[in-house]
Amino acid sequence: MGNIKTLDLPLKTTPATIEDVARLAEVSIATVSRAIHMPEKVAASTRQKIDHAIAVTGYSANAMARSLRLGRSNMILAIAPDISDPNFSPILIGLEKEARANGLGLLIGHTQGDPLRGIEYLKFMNAHQAAGMILFTGYVPSDPNQPAPRLPPSVAVVEPMAHGSIPFVGVDDRLGARKLLELLLAHGHRRIAFIGDSRARLAHHRRRIGFDEGVAAAGLRDSQMVLDSDGTLEGGRAAIERLFLRDDLPTAFLCVNDQTAAGVMMGLTARGYDVPKDFSVTGFDDIPQANFLSPGLTTIRQPRTAIGQEAMALLLRMLEGEGAEQPETLLMPDLIVRGTVGPPAPWPLNRKGFAKGS
Amino acid sequence: MGNIKTLDLPLKTTPATIEDVARLAEVSIATVSRAIHMPEKVAASTRQKIDHAIAVTGYSANAMARSLRLGRSNMILAIAPDISDPNFSPILIGLEKEARANGLGLLIGHTQGDPLRGIEYLKFMNAHQAAGMILFTGYVPSDPNQPAPRLPPSVAVVEPMAHGSIPFVGVDDRLGARKLLELLLAHGHRRIAFIGDSRARLAHHRRRIGFDEGVAAAGLRDSQMVLDSDGTLEGGRAAIERLFLRDDLPTAFLCVNDQTAAGVMMGLTARGYDVPKDFSVTGFDDIPQANFLSPGLTTIRQPRTAIGQEAMALLLRMLEGEGAEQPETLLMPDLIVRGTVGPPAPWPLNRKGFAKGS
DNA sequence: CTGAAAGCGCTTACAG
DNA sequence: CTGAAAGCGCTTACAG
Numbered sequence: 001m002g003n004i005k006t007l008d009l010p011l012k013t014t015p016a017t018i019e020d021v022a023r024l025a026e027v028s029i030a031t032v033s034r035a036i037h038m039p040e041k042v043a044a045s046t047r048q049k050i051d052h053a054i055a056v057t058g059y060s061a062n063a064m065a066r067s068l069r070l071g072r073s074n075m076i077l078a079i080a081p082d083i084s085d086p087n088f089s090p091i092l093i094g095l096e097k098e099a100r101a102n103g104l105g106l107l108i109g110h111t112q113g114d115p116l117r118g119i120e121y122l123k124f125m126n127a128h129q130a131a132g133m134i135l136f137t138g139y140v141p142s143d144p145n146q147p148a149p150r151l152p153p154s155v156a157v158v159e160p161m162a163h164g165s166i167p168f169v170g171v172d173d174r175l176g177a178r179k180l181l182e183l184l185l186a187h188g189h190r191r192i193a194f195i196g197d198s199r200a201r202l203a204h205h206r207r208r209i210g211f212d213e214g215v216a217a218a219g220l221r222d223s224q225m226v227l228d229s230d231g232t233l234e235g236g237r238a239a240i241e242r243l244f245l246r247d248d249l250p251t252a253f254l255c256v257n258d259q260t261a262a263g264v265m266m267g268l269t270a271r272g273y274d275v276p277k278d279f280s281v282t283g284f285d286d287i288p289q290a291n292f293l294s295p296g297l298t299t300i301r302q303p304r305t306a307i308g309q310e311a312m313a314l315l316l317r318m319l320e321g322e323g324a325e326q327p328e329t330l331l332m333p334d335l336i337v338r339g340t341v342g343p344p345a346p347w348p349l350n351r352k353g354f355a356k357g358s
Numbered sequence: 359m360g361n362i363k364t365l366d367l368p369l370k371t372t373p374a375t376i377e378d379v380a381r382l383a384e385v386s387i388a389t390v391s392r393a394i395h396m397p398e399k400v401a402a403s404t405r406q407k408i409d410h411a412i413a414v415t416g417y418s419a420n421a422m423a424r425s426l427r428l429g430r431s432n433m434i435l436a437i438a439p440d441i442s443d444p445n446f447s448p449i450l451i452g453l454e455k456e457a458r459a460n461g462l463g464l465l466i467g468h469t470q471g472d473p474l475r476g477i478e479y480l481k482f483m484n485a486h487q488a489a490g491m492i493l494f495t496g497y498v499p500s501d502p503n504q505p506a507p508r509l510p511p512s513v514a515v516v517e518p519m520a521h522g523s524i525p526f527v528g529v530d531d532r533l534g535a536r537k538l539l540e541l542l543l544a545h546g547h548r549r550i551a552f553i554g555d556s557r558a559r560l561a562h563h564r565r566r567i568g569f570d571e572g573v574a575a576a577g578l579r580d581s582q583m584v585l586d587s588d589g590t591l592e593g594g595r596a597a598i599e600r601l602f603l604r605d606d607l608p609t610a611f612l613c614v615n616d617q618t619a620a621g622v623m624m625g626l627t628a629r630g631y632d633v634p635k636d637f638s639v640t641g642f643d644d645i646p647q648a649n650f651l652s653p654g655l656t657t658i659r660q661p662r663t664a665i666g667q668e669a670m671a672l673l674l675r676m677l678e679g680e681g682a683e684q685p686e687t688l689l690m691p692d693l694i695v696r697g698t699v700g701p702p703a704p705w706p707l708n709r710k711g712f713a714k715g716s
Numbered sequence: 717c718t719g720a721a722a723g724c725g726c727t728t729a730c731a732g
Numbered sequence: 733c734t735g736a737a738a739g740c741g742c743t744t745a746c747a748g
Contacts, residue, residue, distance in 0.1 A: 015484055015508065017725060028735045033727055043733055060485045064426045065725035068740050073422060075465075083454070084447035086646065093442055096468050105465050105482065107433075110454050124463065126373055127421045150373065262650060269652075288444065292620060292650040294627075375741060386719045391743055401717055423741035426724050 016057035025053035036061070073129045076315065079109040079121050080136035080158075086287045087302065088136055091157055094308020095134055102316055104131065111137070119143045126150070132315045138162055138202060153318040155311045160202045160328070167318075169311040169329040173203050173284075176300040176333030177210030180254055180282045183298070183335065185218055189252040189280060189344050193225040195239050195264060196256020204231065204256050207284060211254055225250050229260055236263020237270075244271065251279060251344035258283035258290050261297055265340070276342035286336050295339025303331050374415035383411035394419070431487040434673065437467040437479050438494035444645045445660065446494055449515055452666020453492060460674055462489065469495070477501045483510070490673045496520055496560060511676040513669045518560045518686070525676075527669040527687040531561050531642075534658040534691030535568030538612055538640045541656070541693065543576055547610040547638060547702050551583040553597050553622060554614020562589065562614045565642060569612055583608050587618055594621020595628075602629065609637060609702035616641035616648050619655055623698070634700035644694050653697025661689050 022029040027046060035042045035050040042050070053059070067073040076099050080088050096106045107130065109121040118141025125133065132152050138159030140151065160168040184192055192215070198208035208226075215221060227243060229235040236255060240263070243249070255261035261283035265275050275281050275295065283290055283299035290297040310329055380387040385404060393400045393408040400408070411417075425431040434457050438446050454464045465488065467479040476499025483491065490510050496517030498509065518526040542550050550573070556566035566584075573579060585601060587593040594613060598621070601607070613619035619641035623633050633639050633653065641648055641657035648655040668687055 015487070018727095019725080029725090030727080030735060030737095031733085034734085037727080041733070046733080060481055062426070062487065062725050063485045064422045064431060064487065065740090066727080068420070068422045068426055068724090068742090069726045069728090071740065075463075082451075084444070084451055086442070086444065089442035089447050092466070093440075093468050096441070096466055100478070100482075105433075105486065107463050108450070108454055108466050110451050120458070123418055124458075127418045128463065129373070129420065129422065289647050289650040292647040294652055376743095377741080387742080388719055388721095388744080389717085392718085395743080399717070404717080420741050423724090424743080426726090426740090427742045427744090429724065 015062075016059040018059070018061065020057050021050065021053045021059045024057060025049040067129070071129075073131050074104045075107045075128055075130045076104050076132045076134065076312070077107045077109055077121065077125045077128075077130040078134040078136070079111060079118060079141070081111050081113040083108060083110045086289070087285055087304070088158065090304035091136075091308040091311075094305035094310075095312045096308070097305070098309045098312035098316070104316075111141070115141055117141075125152070132319055134311055134315065135161070135166065140164065140166075153315060155315045155318070157307055157311045158203065162202065165327070167314060167327050167329070169307055169314060170203065170331065171300070171302045171307070171333045172330040173206035173333075174210035174213070175330075176284060177207040177254065178214045179333060179335045180284070180298075180300060181211055181214035181218075183337070183341060184252045184254065184280060184282065185214070187252075187280065187341055187343050189250075190220060191225070191248075191250040191344075192220070192252045192254055193227055193243075193250035194254050194256070195227045195229045195236060195260055197228055197230055198226075198256070200231065207256055229256070229263075231257055231260055233259045233263040233266070236260035236265075237267040238263070240264055240267030240271070252341070253279060253281045255281065255283050258285045258287045258297060258299055261299070261340075262289065262293055265293060265297075276340050278345045280341040280344070282341060286334075290336075291338070293340075298338045298341045299336050301334040301336045303334065306331055373420075374417040376417070376419065378415050379408065379411045379417045382415060383407040425487070429487075431489050432462045433465050433486055433488045434462050434490045434492065434670070435465045435467055435479065435483045435486075435488040436492040436494070437469060437476060437499070439469050439471040441466060441468045444647070445643055445662070446516065448662035449494075449666040449669075452663035452668075453670045454666070455663070456667045456670035456674070462674075469499070473499055475499075484508070490677055492669060492673065493519070493524065498522065498524075511673060513673045513676070515665055515669045516561065520560065523685070525672060525685050525687070527665055527672060528561065528689065529658070529660045529665070529691045530688040531564035531691075532568035532571070533688075534642060534693075535565040535612065536572045537691060537693045538642070538656075538658060539569055539572035539576075541695070541699060542610045542612065542638060542640065543572070545610075545638065545699055545701050547608075548578060549583070549606075549608040549702075550578070550610045550612055551585055551601075551608035552612050552614070553585045553587045553594060553618055555586055555588055556584075556614070558589065565614055587614070587621075589615055589618055591617045591621040591624070594618035594623075595625040596621075598622055598625030598629070610699070611637060611639045613639065613641050616643045616645045616655060616657055619657070619698075620647065620651060623651060623655075634698050636703045638699040638702070640699060644692075648694075649696070651698075656696045656698045657694050659692040659694045661692065664689055 018029045018032050022032045032050055035047050099106045111117040122141055133154040135156045136158045139162050154166045156166050156168045194211045196204055198205040227239045229239040253264050255264055261281050264281055268275055268279055283297045286299045286301035290299050376387045376390050380390045390408055393405050457464045469475040480499055491512040493514045494516045497520050512524045514524050514526045552569045554562055556563040585597045587597040611622050613622055619639050622639055626633055626637055641655045644657045644659035648657050
């Protein structure tokens with residue numbers, strides 16, 4: 001008879017509820033709930049019956065009902081301009097891993113850089129009462145025509161917040177740029193150009209600061225060069241085109257990110273120069289493409305999965321009410337040495353290009 | 359006075375509930391709900407008051423309460439072995455876009471290829487009553503020790519299901535391989551090798567079939583060659599090493615995916631050969647790295663975002679009860695011609711490598 | 717056209 | 733140590 005009962009239950013087509021468990025264990029639903037959340041308050045014998053009933057029914061609490069009752073969801077919303085960005089997706093993995101380990105789900109919001117979509121997500125979040133938020137954007141989406149929405153506890157990654165008090169988890173950009181510069185200096189370079197726009201993104205600005213500091217420390221202040229570039233491959237290539245209109249060429253390019261470095265390499269190659277024989281180039285981020293360039297790009301690797309995990313762990317702590325005492329968590333950048341850095345070329349280079357000497 | 363009332367409400371720190379709206383509009387919550395979901399059943403004047411109250415309070419229905427009541431969540435769970443795979447992430451974007459457009463949220467599950475984690479997600483899904491599921495894995499995660507879990511409506515992408523009746527949305531792999539082969543043939547190649555493992559993944563098997571069909575149609579059956587390789591860059595490189603132990607070299611390599619093609623190109627370059635002068639190479643997928651190879655890889659582009667949107671649209675239809683009449687939705691592959699295909703090299707090549715002629 | 721009431725599945729004081 | 737009951741915010745028959 002009891003046998004028949006246990007055999008019957010799995011045939012139910014709808015998932016088991018706490019009611020099913022209670023009935024099978026012959027206790028009240030309150031006791032089932034207690035057995036799950038405060039087992040020490042339940043008699044051992046009762047607990048056993050309940051555990052068995054749970055196993056038999058395959059019960060797991062309906063998360064929606066639980067959230068509704070508790071007034072807090074177990075979803076974290078990640079808002080990113082582009083979830084397919086190779087720089088972002090490993091962070092998502094870290095976020096997801098840590099969230100899941102704590103029973104939370106990661107909901108994904110892809111804004112395509114469109115602020116309007118960001119606002120939509122905020123609404124969505126509000127409706128779902130997402131417990132917390134991870135921002136990849138450097139700012140909180142907002143609609144000037146609407147009152148500012150309530151924000152749940154939030155953490156910024158990739159790009160520090162332009163203003164406001166949301167804590168940031170990311171690489172130490174300044175230190176990374178510094179490491180790259182030291183490498184170039186160690187190879188004997190003295191004329192080093194920084195390529196990138198340091199105004200658009202705060203993270204890029206910090207790389208620039210690292211560069212400036214290193215240049216100053218090495219006493220190279222006068223020979224430093226800065227070329228504006230928007231952080232894209234095209235921008236890197238264009239910077240090279242503009243550069244060759246000038247006379248005072250650098251021997252090495254410290255690029256604000258890998259895309260820029262790839263563009264610089266393409267521009268150089270198109271002009272018939274060889275990297276690293278004629279010019280040295282460094283990137284930043286270590287995107288997957290960095291290893292497909294030839295030669296492979298020397299760059300800084302962002303500890304992306306770790307960033308994600310750290311950020312989620314911090315958010316979880318904030319959810320527990322432990323204030324974000326630390327406004328910034330900076331992770332160690334890793335120098336990845338591949339093939340784009342060598343000693344400076346003898347000066348002056350043959351500037352006519354394709355048929356230049358070796 | 360009314361003024362004061364409307365000014366007061368936004369100061370509430372907790373989000374507005376249907377109760378707040380009802381109070382402000384001086385109707386019952388039932389009428390508010392009706393005004394939202396069946397406006398035609400509500401008097402125009404009442405509707406106006408309610409609309410105003412909604413605007414003032416910034417109300418949007420608590421999704422958890424709504425789901426609980428309706429017995430159906432508005433979350434879709436996507437289970438992928440690696441959400442950072444450049445082949446997958448644009449699909450996620452498509453999925454997310456279409457889901458969001460229909461008021462659903464996309465929850466992400468990253469299994470790292472670990473079946474155990476897949477099972478965890480199934481449990482999670484069950485607890486959350488996810489309305490539907492997108493599978494990137496080609497199989498349903500399952501635990502042999504547990505009864506099979508109930509599955510919500512599901513759609514497979516990237517990899518068709520090994521068995522079972524879950525509909526698939528993806529590129530037409532067979533046709534894509536065929537297009538690549540035609541291109542090679544048009545350039546004059548007659549000795550063409552297929553590199554890849556056609557057993558591990560069904561999608562790869564289909565590419566192999568396209569290759570076989572094309573070879574047969576061109577009457578080349580006897581000269582076709584197949585080299586086993588596991589679909590990784592390393593595998594591609596290793597296949598080249600093994601190949602050069604033999605005598606009957608092909609003039610072109612049709613690789614099962616871009617990673618393999620990249621490995622093949624590296625292997626060839628390492629031996630001192632030039633692509634496409636000495637050998638032609640094609641890939642499949644058009645991963646972002648394909649354009650960073652030099653020369654750029656000629657390949658097939660998967661319409662990834664479209665795959666995501668199609669898949670989600672199909673899932674949404676299934677959720678409405680419109681059966682998945684069509685077991686497969688095959689999207690058109692795009693041939694992307696870059697620089698790795700040229701005419702076959704004169705035979706025999708100088709096999710000693712680095713100092714070869716021309 | 718509108719409101720009172722039931723109920724989705726849970727958790728947690730409150731009694732006992 | 734355990735159970736009855738309230739209530740989270742919603743939607744939808746059911747009356748009127």
